[in-house]
Amino acid sequence: MSKTATILSGPTRESKTAGFPKEKLLQWYDEMLLIRRFEEKAAQLYGMGKIGGFCHLYNGQEAVATGSIAAINPDDYVITAYRDHGLALAKGLDPNKCMAELLGKATGITKGKGGSMHFFDHEKNFLGGHAIVGAHLPLAAGVAFAIKYRSEKKVCLCFMGDGATNIGEFHEALNLAALWKLPVVYIIENNKYSMGTAVSRSSAVEELYKKALAYDMRHAVADGMDVLDVFKAVKAAADHARETSEPSLLEVRTYRYRGHSMSDPIAGHYRTKAEVEEEKKLDPLTVFAELLKQENVISDSRIEDAEKDVKKVVEEAVEFAETSPDPPLEELFNDVYKA
Numbered sequence: 001m002s003k004t005a006t007i008l009s010g011p012t013r014e015s016k017t018a019g020f021p022k023e024k025l026l027q028w029y030d031e032m033l034l035i036r037r038f039e040e041k042a043a044q045l046y047g048m049g050k051i052g053g054f055c056h057l058y059n060g061q062e063a064v065a066t067g068s069i070a071a072i073n074p075d076d077y078v079i080t081a082y083r084d085h086g087l088a089l090a091k092g093l094d095p096n097k098c099m100a101e102l103l104g105k106a107t108g109i110t111k112g113k114g115g116s117m118h119f120f121d122h123e124k125n126f127l128g129g130h131a132i133v134g135a136h137l138p139l140a141a142g143v144a145f146a147i148k149y150r151s152e153k154k155v156c157l158c159f160m161g162d163g164a165t166n167i168g169e170f171h172e173a174l175n176l177a178a179l180w181k182l183p184v185v186y187i188i189e190n191n192k193y194s195m196g197t198a199v200s201r202s203s204a205v206e207e208l209y210k211k212a213l214a215y216d217m218r219h220a221v222a223d224g225m226d227v228l229d230v231f232k233a234v235k236a237a238a239d240h241a242r243e244t245s246e247p248s249l250l251e252v253r254t255y256r257y258r259g260h261s262m263s264d265p266i267a268g269h270y271r272t273k274a275e276v277e278e279e280k281k282l283d284p285l286t287v288f289a290e291l292l293k294q295e296n297v298i299s300d301s302r303i304e305d306a307e308k309d310v311k312k313v314v315e316e317a318v319e320f321a322e323t324s325p326d327p328p329l330e331e332l333f334n335d336v337y338k339a
Contacts, residue, residue: 016228017295025297028070032062032285034310035086037119038095039258041104041314042085042116046262050322051102054131057087060257063284064189065090067222067230068157068252072238077147079127079140082117083189083256087159089223091126093119099317105324112327113285113335135162137173137186144182148245155241156184157234163194165208174249178215182240185234186249189224191256196270197316212249224254255279 004157017025021274039057046055055110058065069078069090071338080087088098102116110120127143130136139188140158147154164170165188177184190209197208212219218240222233230252237248257276259266266276292298 016070020228022101022297024070025292026302028066029285029288029292029311030306031090031300032227032288033049033306034095034313035062035065035089036285037310037314038089038098038317041318042099042260043262044045045102051116051262052104052308053115053117054082055102055262056083056130056260057256057258057262059278060283061189061191061224062086062223063288064159064187064229064252064254067227068159068187069235070227071231071235072155072157075125076154077125077127077143078155078159078181079136079143079156080129081133081136081161081164082129082131083161084117084119084129088115088119088121088126088129090098091121093121093124093126095317096320099314100321100324101208103321103324104326105321106327107324108330111331111335113331117294121246134160134167136160137169137199138176139296140184140186141173141177141180141182144177144184144241144247145180147183148181150285153242154183155238157187157238158184159176159189161193161194162188162190162199162208163197163202164188165211166203169234171214174212174215174217176248177247178217182247183245184247185237185241186247188249188251190251190253193256193260194270194271195260198265200269207251209249209251218246218248220248222249222250223250224252225282225287227284227288237308239330255282311321 002070039059040273043057044054045051078091080088097107101110101112101114104112106112110118114120117129117131137158140156169214190208194202205211209219209221220233223229233250237250240246240248241298289303
């Protein structure tokens with residue numbers, strides 16, 4: 001009886017995109033590209049004096065917004081701090097209205113009165129855009145309390161910077177969320193420097209996810225430069241909240257390529273240009289594009305088409321904003337107080 005030899009192939013690289021539909025992966029790439037180009041245009045308009053006040057850009061953190069919002073349902077809630085443009089676009093807010101808001105126009109998402117730091121869209125369940133550091137964390141607990149009170153199968157994602165983990169509202173919010181078992185996922189966008197101080201100089205605990213241990217809260221870490229890793233981490237936390245009405249704290253490690261705000265230099269006393277350039281080697285947009293090319297999901301021509309399409313969207317948003325009227329003076333007195 002003859003024996004048939006079995007030829008064993010060498011080790012194969014496991015596909016990182018296995019299980020993800022091609023259309024979804026392409027959508028995520030397009031979305032991250034839109035966020036990047038929208039923010040680049042915002043920086044240009046700010047430099048031209050067309051955007052007033054503060055303006056905090058999202059360059060480098062696109063994978064956090066895209067991966068997180070992809071992991072929840074359209075009717076779930078999102079609340080964040082002042083670096084809100086990327087999350088707003090990922091949540092489906094109209095780029096035209098967002099750009100108009102930056103320019104302070106009546107057609108803006110909050111009628112031109114909120115500006116960069118106060119994007120808001122009730123129809124999309126995007127609840128801001130909050131300028132006071134950490135002030136929105138208890139609000140997220142309140143939203144989650146309402147979800148539970150109404151017996152809804154929804155969750156609330158609450159985003160914050162690493163600096164917000166050192167203030168009282170952070171601990172108060174996490175304590176109540178854990179105590180009352182609220183369906184909220186607190187997400188730390190750890191871009192390492194708060195406003196301009198390294199985590200190692202501002203927090204006694206550098207591994208920020210460990211702050212959940214004080215409240216016996218579910219916790220995890222995700223690579224904020226990898227949209228797939230962010231998606232998986234947030235999906236697990238959101239599913240857990242939906243099923244058990246229990247909160248989670250996620251530390252998503254990312255990096256911002258611009259200064260803290262447009263009034264700050266890209267590199268200052270707290271970091272060097274060399275560091276920024278080194279971090280750009282992990283650019284979530286280019287790394288994801290290379291992965292998709294390696295796995296035959298995207299081609300160079302498709303990438304070029306995406307650039308053209310996104311450029312058109314951003315150009316139309318700018319035209320819409322610049323041709324929109326300013327808010328009438330009487331609008332100043334509206335939406336100030338509700339009886």
